[in-house]
Amino acid sequence: MKSYDVVILAGGLATRLRPLSYSRPKPLLPVLDKEIIDWIMESITRIPLNRVFISIRYMGDLIKEHMENTWAEFKDRLVFVTESKPLGDAGPIPLIDEKYELSDTFLVVYGDIFSDISTVELINFHEKAGGLATVTLTKVDDVSRYGVAQLDENNRIINFIEKPKQYVGSNLINAGFYVFTKETIKLMPRNPEGQIKLATDVIPRLLGTGSVYGYIHNGLWFDIGTPEDYLRANFRVLANRCSGTNNHCINTDLHPTVTIQPPVYLGPNVVVGNNTELGPNVIVHKNTKIGSTTKILNSLIFNGSSLCDGSYISGAIIGSNTYIGKWVRIEDGSVIGDGVYVKDYVFIAKNAKIGPYREIMESIYKDNEIIL
Structure with missing residues (x-):
């Protein structure tokens, strides 16, 4: 049976969440007595799971301790990758692949997004579409804080606009769950001196291949940027x-x-x-x-x-x-x-x-x- 690696990006500083984030990293903020990263794990463990790579930096020791205690049954499949400096949300991916060789199809998930996204449905959509990548999209009222996707009639992404100042004909924004095939890693730029962003440095390159699709999620989704x-x-x-x-x-x-x-x-x-x-x-x-x-x-x-x-x-x-x-x-x-x-x-x-x-x-x- 085909199994999938998952990369959870959990290294952010969460400065806008202070003072809550002074004593805990954002993925360990609880929602109904359950940390955000545990909601994510509950979702990804429903698919055939190979390894879970967790990219950590800020208070990474707390994330590591929490994951090893809470998800002890997956301990042999948890791999913690510590960023020596901020790499951006795309930066850890080629480094992880170089060291561990990611599966032919793998997921990338933001560790600070709370949602009820079904990874089972996401994977099924991706496999059926047959593209190089699938980006999970969700609808919001104010698009100015996010990357906005424009789709064709087949749910293929034809344009991706980062943080537009006004409505651009779509309110579908990047929800922070991706499925990539190994071919995409070759298209990811290398920038050892700075950060590499999925939305600005990677997705626009992938769009040139004509095979990036948008999976639309209509359920719960929250970008937890501030205490409010x-x-x-x-x-x-x-x-x-x-x-x-x-x-x-x-x-x-x-x-x-x-x-x-x-x-x-x-x-x-x-x-x-x-x-x-x-x-x-x-x-x-x-x-x-x-x-x-x-x-x-x-x-x-x-x-x-x-x-x-x-x-x-x-x-x-x-x-x-x-x-x-x-x-x-x-x-x-x-x-x-x-x-x-x-x-x-x-x-x-x-x-x-x-x-x-x-x-x-x-x-x-x-x-x-x-x-x-």
Whole structure:
């Protein structure tokens, strides 16, 4: 049976996601208690899988440790390739092929994209089309942030426009899942002094062959570039999986005085105090403690955090192992990093950004305050 190598590109710095990315790489950001890279692995393990090459750089040791622990059954097929410098999203591919010889057909996947793309359907489409490459495409409203593909009537890509300033007759953008045949590696430019980009340096060359096709994905897809994007992605998945009275999203026992307004997700070993109100749009990851008479709405709480009695959290992201004191109020748009200590009675104004392992002993009354 034919099997496929997969290259997961997981070396980015994720600067726009700070302060969340100060203490974890982007592929390890969780969505409903599961890291982004694990959602990707669940997809690619549905195809006949040969090896998984993971290109790492920023906090690569954390990715390596996570993958070896979480995907131990695939440990012999995981190959970690450390970038000594930023190579761009195309740069690692010829280097991996030179050292390990990639399979005749292989996948390249961005490790920081959250989606429910079916790699089974993608592979089937590619094999049927018979082209040199297939680029997964998805529809967006604002094309200015992405590479836009124009297709002919056979789903062949006839033009690829990187980050157009206005609508160019198509809203199909590059979704970060590719299928390549080995022939494409010969067409990839070599630039030992700089970065090589798939969208600008590789795809335009491949289009000259006339055999690059677009597979259109109509499901979930999120480019998690900012904390706002990340929260939006979490809420979309939450709405899909935890609407109404879907009890599998409440993985803990609750006191009768606790009020739930769906959609709400509570991970394993979450403890919730009496007379607390949760929802709508609340995600609380595993091993978190929430005190009594607390109200949380439109917020994401990472694992291992503690929120004391009387806290009010609205529209915020709170990192792992963070302590929120009694009667603390946190307003919309605030992002609090891992391991932060917030003293009792503190007020945190809108859109505050607090880096990891800080002590917040006094209130923050000014909007958009940054404490790193």
